[in-house]
Amino acid sequence: MERATPLHHPKSFENGVDYEHFSHLRKNNPIFKQSHDVYPEGYWNLTRHEDVVYVSRHSQIFSSRPHPFLDPEEGRSMDEGDLEFLISLDPPDHTKMRKIINRGFTPRRVADLEEKIQATVDRLLDDVAGRKGCDLVNDIAVELPLQVIADLVGVPPEDRHYIFELTEATFGFDQTIPAEERQAAATKMYAYADQMCEIRKEQPMDDLISIILHAEIDGEKLTQLQIDLFFMLLQNAGSETTRNLITSGTLALLNHPEQLEMLLNDHSLIPSAVEELLRYTTPVMQFKRTPLEDTEVGGQKIAAGEPIVMWYCSANRDEDAFENPNGLDITRDPNLHVSFGAGGPHFCLGASLARMEAKIMFRELLTRVKDLELDAEQESLPRVWSNLIDGYAKMPIRWSQIAEKPKSVT
Numbered sequence: 001m002e003r004a005t006p007l008h009h010p011k012s013f014e015n016g017v018d019y020e021h022f023s024h025l026r027k028n029n030p031i032f033k034q035s036h037d038v039y040p041e042g043y044w045n046l047t048r049h050e051d052v053v054y055v056s057r058h059s060q061i062f063s064s065r066p067h068p069f070l071d072p073e074e075g076r077s078m079d080e081g082d083l084e085f086l087i088s089l090d091p092p093d094h095t096k097m098r099k100i101i102n103r104g105f106t107p108r109r110v111a112d113l114e115e116k117i118q119a120t121v122d123r124l125l126d127d128v129a130g131r132k133g134c135d136l137v138n139d140i141a142v143e144l145p146l147q148v149i150a151d152l153v154g155v156p157p158e159d160r161h162y163i164f165e166l167t168e169a170t171f172g173f174d175q176t177i178p179a180e181e182r183q184a185a186a187t188k189m190y191a192y193a194d195q196m197c198e199i200r201k202e203q204p205m206d207d208l209i210s211i212i213l214h215a216e217i218d219g220e221k222l223t224q225l226q227i228d229l230f231f232m233l234l235q236n237a238g239s240e241t242t243r244n245l246i247t248s249g250t251l252a253l254l255n256h257p258e259q260l261e262m263l264l265n266d267h268s269l270i271p272s273a274v275e276e277l278l279r280y281t282t283p284v285m286q287f288k289r290t291p292l293e294d295t296e297v298g299g300q301k302i303a304a305g306e307p308i309v310m311w312y313c314s315a316n317r318d319e320d321a322f323e324n325p326n327g328l329d330i331t332r333d334p335n336l337h338v339s340f341g342a343g344g345p346h347f348c349l350g351a352s353l354a355r356m357e358a359k360i361m362f363r364e365l366l367t368r369v370k371d372l373e374l375d376a377e378q379e380s381l382p383r384v385w386s387n388l389i390d391g392y393a394k395m396p397i398r399w400s401q402i403a404e405k406p407k408s409v410t
């Protein structure tokens with residue numbers, strides 16, 4: 001079943017995910033092939049939860065090489081370097097690299113960021129407290145993950161805006177940025193990561209770059225190129241995603257006043273609300289895999305080399321996996337959403353960090369911001385132009401008051 005605009009084209013998502021269409025597909029055509037200019041045999045679409053889980057967890061058959069990004073057919077955005085991205089590797093190369101990176105991503109290191117996340121959220125709300133409204137995307141949601149990654153990686157405060165600008169230029173879903181400008185920004189990002197490593201070779205610091213620079217697995221270290229690419233991947237993977245959980249999640253709560261009310265009255269529901277908002281908003285819509293051998297998924301024969309796209313946004317609304325899948329239920333338990341991936345070796349490295357950021361941000365929004373409302377027609381909100389990320393480019397909001405943060409008593 002082909003649509004006028006195929007799913008790989010960002011235009012399919014210019015008004016958000018068409019959940020009705022995915023529901024129709026799950027019932028009538030759950031695994032279907034789509035023609036594509038770049039993939040000679042076309043590509044397969046998986047829309048059911050159980051098929052997405054199956055493919056994610058069988059990485060020995062379903063490869064992430066050469067990379068897991070579904071080509072939008074608008075000119076390739078990835079160059080040869082993407083072969084070395086963590087997210088583009090298969091075991092055992094992936095296992096080795098992930099083990100090294102995990103050393104800098106331990107639960108203790110993530111827990112240590114909690115105070116900094118709290119301070120950043122407090123500052124972001126303080127900065128707009130004198131106003132009656134702001135753009136939730138650009139004034140608040142963009143900045144939080146960028147600051148958190150900078151804290152984690154070790155980018156000093158005076159360089160952060162430079163790195164933020166490079167990140168936006170390299171990965172931002174702004175169609176007007178020409179390819180050469182993106183490439184130039186990426187080159188500057190590599191140069192910056194190289195320079196950080198030079199400093200840390202002499203003088204290790206308590207940051208992720210120092211740890212992955214010095215860590216060894218089976219006597220092997222990461223190459224400089226691998227570190228540079230990881231530095232870049234982190235900026236993108238950590239920021240384009242978390243910002244959309246915050247903005248689309250806020251909008252989902254505003255659209256479900258009874259759920260918002262329940263949360264306002266009981267903050268102990270915040271952790272399960274964050275899981276439900278992850279499911280409901282699915283900030284990363286899909287990733288691609290390529291089978292290394294002839295195989296079968298959900299009863300459908302698929303030949304080696306034919307790309308397969310796992311639609312997480314559809315799996316998260318699958319009637320066979322979730323009761324009332326199109327409803328928002330902040331008490332949902334269990335909640336086996338696939339927003340961080342559906343298990344398997346590439347499961348989101350930053351899941352616990354993203355959860356922590358969202359919990360703190362939602363707690364403060366609920367506590368400090370009074371009478372929060374959308375300050376625009378919902379239909380008019382511009383979205384990011386992407387087949388990968390679902391989110392808004394702008395979201396004007398208003399409030400009656402932002403309460404001062406009580407000073408903590410020491």
Ligand code: HEM
Nearest residue numbers: 086087237238241242245284340341346347348349350354
């Ligand atoms: C709401 C926020 C986020 C969402 C929805 C999200 C989603 C995802 C998804 C779907 C994957 C692929 C999983 C798979 O293929 O099985 C992934 C991988 C990854 N994520 Fe996240 N992510 C988020 C936040 C973060 C943050 C905060 C960081 C880092 C600071 C991060 C770093 C990564 C990395 C490095 C990978 C690649 C892991 C690998 O290939 O081994 N993500 N994420």
